[in-house]
Amino acid sequence: xxxxxxxxxxxxxxxxxxxxxxDLLRRSWKSPNTDSISExxxxxxxxxxxxxxxxxxxxxxRAGHLPKDSFEPYKSNDPRDxxxxxxxxxxxxxxxxxxxVTRDGLYTIRGEFMRALRILNARHxxxxxx
Numbered sequence: 055x056x057x058x059x060x061x062x063x064x065x066x067x068x069x070x071x072x073x074x075x076x077d078l079l080r081r082s083w084k085s086p087n088t089d090s091i092s093e094x095x096x097x098x099x100x101x102x103x104x105x106x107x108x109x110x111x112x113x114x115x116r117a118g119h120l121p122k123d124s125f126e127p128y129k130s131n132d133p134r135d136x137x138x139x140x141x142x143x144x145x146x147x148x149x150x151x152x153x154x155v156t157r158d159g160l161y162t163i164r165g166e167f168m169r170a171l172r173i174l175n176a177r178h179x180x181x182x183x184x
Contacts, residue, residue, distance in 0.1 A: 099167050100171055103164055103167035103168040108140075108164075112140040113139075113142065114141075114142040115144045116142065116147065138157060139160045
């Protein structure tokens with residue numbers, strides 16, 4: 055694979071660069087994280103089914119989750135903007151990509167996260183953590 059040049063990393067004036075030399079990445083970047091992929095997946099479903107505060111947090115690929123108060127552009131007086139799922143667009147950070155998820159939709163999504171956690175825990179042999 056070849057590295058992407060800075061000129062190829064712009065789309066509509068937005069920086070979309072990413073590191074694509076996987077071999078170099080493996081040789082030069084080390085993480086203190088020693089969790090397996092299965093443990094990371096379990097933790098993902100555990101966090102988003104149980105620990106994530108949908109009423110006061112924003113899911114952000116770019117920065118982790120942040121309090122809604124940090125995202126003033128999301129606030130609206132529009133009564134249709136009553137979603138409890140806030141997902142920051144990593145390229146247009148003032149845009150909520152979860153805006154069209156209804157309360158029923160969020161209930162379904164969280165239910166699927168819980169179901170996935172139960173299935174994976176059963177297969178992984180881990181007990182359900184409280």
